[in-house]
Amino acid sequence: VLIQPNADVGCALGARIIAKLVREKPDCVLGLATGRTPLQLYTELIRLHRNDGLDFSRVTTFNLDEYVGLPAAHDQSYRWFMRENLFRHINIDPQRTHVPDGTAADLHAECRDYEKRIRDAGGIDLQLLGLGRNGHIGFNEPTGSLRGRTWIKILSEQTLRDNSAVFGDFSRMPRHAISMGVGTIMDARRLLLLAFGPAKCRAVSAMVEGPLSAICPASMLQWHERATVVLDEASSAGL
């Protein structure tokens, strides 16, 4: 658990960890996350690409999740988020960037295929994670399976409230998402979770110091062999 003075410093640290991996293993497989938390980390990766020649040409990525029903062209889809905030600014091969397809005709087949694509790529070297205010990781909500694989998840009331603002009104917010399961996330060889700000304080305490419990899916990080948690003063205040 690394407590940094603020989110900017935390994101810069996270970017350095990822950049080191990309330099050591140019064909690494990165698991990526969306949300406000990693935005500054992505900005820093773009800067390292532009200024220090950080090379993404052989990197493969798998995103954690995607809303069901949102096409890639929807500005709230996670595919759109990744393109706008990272992919189009670096030299990554679009064919190597994977985000679940929330518009697939057969969503269950898409989930199984996503797991297969991760396996075929050799598994995830490092999975980046944010933290929901309710302790979720990806879209693995409280009380869900701690061994689950990529599947269709029902969003909790709290998540609907937290994420609906950007959809204009609550009724336009998707109710389901495809998400890697906690089991998928735990298979990554390394985890890097970022959580900043006072709103994450309770979830951080439950994740780091609480019991291993489906009530806080992020508490499973305690069970991982190589998990790094980057916090700021505010999110770590309850520890």
Ligand code: GLP
């Ligand atoms: C979303 C995402 C998570 C993300 C979390 C926190 O619902 N599915 O992957 O980590 O909520 O979001 P934010 O970083 O905006 O606080």
